Amino acid sequence: MKVTDILRVKGNTLFTVHPDHPLADAVKTMAEHDIGSLVVMEHGDLVGMLTFREVIAAIVANGGSVGTRYVRSVMDDAPLTCTLQTEIDEVRRMMLSRHARYMPVLDRRTLMGVISFYDVAKTVVDAQDFENRMLKAYIRDWPEEAGAPPPAAAAG
Numbered sequence: 001m002k003v004t005d006i007l008r009v010k011g012n013t014l015f016t017v018h019p020d021h022p023l024a025d026a027v028k029t030m031a032e033h034d035i036g037s038l039v040v041m042e043h044g045d046l047v048g049m050l051t052f053r054e055v056i057a058a059i060v061a062n063g064g065s066v067g068t069r070y071v072r073s074v075m076d077d078a079p080l081t082c083t084l085q086t087e088i089d090e091v092r093r094m095m096l097s098r099h100a101r102y103m104p105v106l107d108r109r110t111l112m113g114v115i116s117f118y119d120v121a122k123t124v125v126d127a128q129d130f131e132n133r134m135l136k137a138y139i140r141d142w143p144e145e146a147g148a149p150p151p152a153a154a155a156g
Contacts, residue, residue, distance in 0.1 A: 003091060003105055004084040006123050007113045014113060016041045017050060019072035026071050027055055037102040039114060040075045046111055048075035051102055081106050082115075091120055 017026045017038040026038055030052070040048035050071055058074040059066060080100045082091055084107055095103060095117050105112045 001088045003082055003086045006115050006119050010119055017071055019047055021071050023069045023071055024066045026050055027066055039104055040071055046104055048077045049079035050075045079104060084112060088123060
């Protein structure tokens with residue numbers, strides 16, 4: 001299974017912010033849309049990610065408030081990225097190794113979407129559930145062997 005399969009189901013709604021945007025406005029956007037990240041774009045290019053992790057660190061560093069900082073000053077300017085063709089197992093490994101909860105998906109330099117660790121976990125669980133249902137159906141429909149006695153009737 002590949003990243004393209006996740007985006008096909010999830011859709012590709014994107015929330016972006018410019019790096020020179022006030023952090024307070026970016027946080028408000030995240031809260032209004034109940035999202036944990038914003039892709040930071042400048043001149044049509046991905047230049048960073050702003051997640052709740054960076055926001056919380058900025059608030060702590062500023063004595064409990066967002067203050068007058070800008071997105072550029074707190075964003076992750078080297079975010080982990082993947083392509084539409086990246087295998088889900090590789091995405092899981094990458095996200096776990098970097099403790100990344102959000103990953104922009106690029107097609108060359110074009111932003112195609114963002115996947116979250118939740119999206120990856122849900123895809124894996126859904127695939128396992130499907131496989132389990134198929135295996136149970138296969139076992140239930142297992143052909144009887146020739147000459148084998150029929151299953152015993154339950155005693156009443």
